[in-house]
Amino acid sequence: MMTQGGGTSLAGLSTRYGRRWGSSFCRPPIVLAIVALWLGGCGVIGRQAPTGLPARHKFTANQLVVQSDIRLPKNHQLIQDLETLREDLASTLELPLQKQPVTIYLFADEVRYAQYLQTAYPNLPPRRAYFVGTSDELAVYTFWGDKIQEDLRHEYTHGVLHASLKDVPLWLDEGLAEYFEVYEGPRGYNREYAEHMGEALRNGWRPDMLRLEQLTEVQQMQKADYLEAWAWVHFMLHDSDDTRGALLSYIADLRFEARPQALSARLQNTLPNTESRFLAHASTLTQAAVTAGAVKVRQ
Ligand SMILES: [Zn+2]
Numbered sequence: 001m002m003t004q005g006g007g008t009s010l011a012g013l014s015t016r017y018g019r020r021w022g023s024s025f026c027r028p029p030i031v032l033a034i035v036a037l038w039l040g041g042c043g044v045i046g047r048q049a050p051t052g053l054p055a056r057h058k059f060t061a062n063q064l065v066v067q068s069d070i071r072l073p074k075n076h077q078l079i080q081d082l083e084t085l086r087e088d089l090a091s092t093l094e095l096p097l098q099k100q101p102v103t104i105y106l107f108a109d110e111v112r113y114a115q116y117l118q119t120a121y122p123n124l125p126p127r128r129a130y131f132v133g134t135s136d137e138l139a140v141y142t143f144w145g146d147k148i149q150e151d152l153r154h155e156y157t158h159g160v161l162h163a164s165l166k167d168v169p170l171w172l173d174e175g176l177a178e179y180f181e182v183y184e185g186p187r188g189y190n191r192e193y194a195e196h197m198g199e200a201l202r203n204g205w206r207p208d209m210l211r212l213e214q215l216t217e218v219q220q221m222q223k224a225d226y227l228e229a230w231a232w233v234h235f236m237l238h239d240s241d242d243t244r245g246a247l248l249s250y251i252a253d254l255r256f257e258a259r260p261q262a263l264s265a266r267l268q269n270t271l272p273n274t275e276s277r278f279l280a281h282a283s284t285l286t287q288a289a290v291t292a293g294a295v296k297v298r299q
Helices: 041-046 079-095 110-120 148-164 170-180 191-202 209-213 224-240 241-254 263-270 274-298
Strands: 030-031 058-059 064-068 100-107 131-132 140-143
Touching: 030 079, 058 140, 064 079, 079 148, 079 170, 100 110, 110 140, 131 148, 140 148, 148 170, 170 209, 191 224, 209 224, 209 241, 209 263, 224 241, 224 274, 241 263
Parallel strands: 064 100, 100 140
Antiparallel strands: 030 131, 058 064, 131 140
16 A cells, blocks of 8 residues: 555555565575466465476577477567567667576466475465576566466566666666566556556655655565556656656666666756656556547447
8 A cells, every 4th residue: 555655545456566585695686576366276386296497498599598398489479579678678778788698487387387486485475477586597487378478578677677787776677677568559558557546646646756766675565666666667768858868867877886876866956847747747648548448448
């Protein structure tokens, strides 16, 4: 539930959230996940014999390594989509093309995926997909299912970001992944988020990037925060050259510095009317949701 910045809840969404933990790694492993509709399988996970990573099929496509239970042609549309996404991330965020490989472990089905995660990461809650970044490997774990394209795009975005930047603030990591997971319709546009944001704005909710920046552990991050992170990314990338430039400048600094000056502080100095501009942009997003809904009803 949203507890600051206006008192209006943006929760109740069927969206994602992730989880990170720290340990003794030089660069702590980063674990990000999807809030899942985990359909069955959970009750028997602990009783199953351990199963290994997918290894039956393996190929490399540019900086993508795919290990899967099922045979996936190298030119499969999902793989081509991720290669396009890699180029899109580089050009949109003005980053060099990601060089560090991202490995996708694609399980044949949910049960086998669940069995593996339960064995390898027994403390993780069930999620539809995970991104795990360590100093050794950037890995995506997921299974063949209805949401495979969205899930792969979301997690692969995390992979590219962590391959390209010294660090990624949690809110921006998720905001960008939410934005780039969208593969159809208007670019980066999440209609469900827009609808909820419209309702919240009418009830007095206001954005607060500074608050989002204080969230460092995924356990602190609620569903509403994923929505707000997405909205900030959409605003920054689409509102104007000024906002896009501020975001890209911040991301450029993150390539060389883990803790550059926070984006909210930069905006205070360079875009004094940020909130009113955000609200104007948000109203176009929510209006688009209303219009899309109306069109759908007529169909
Ligand atoms: Zn994520």
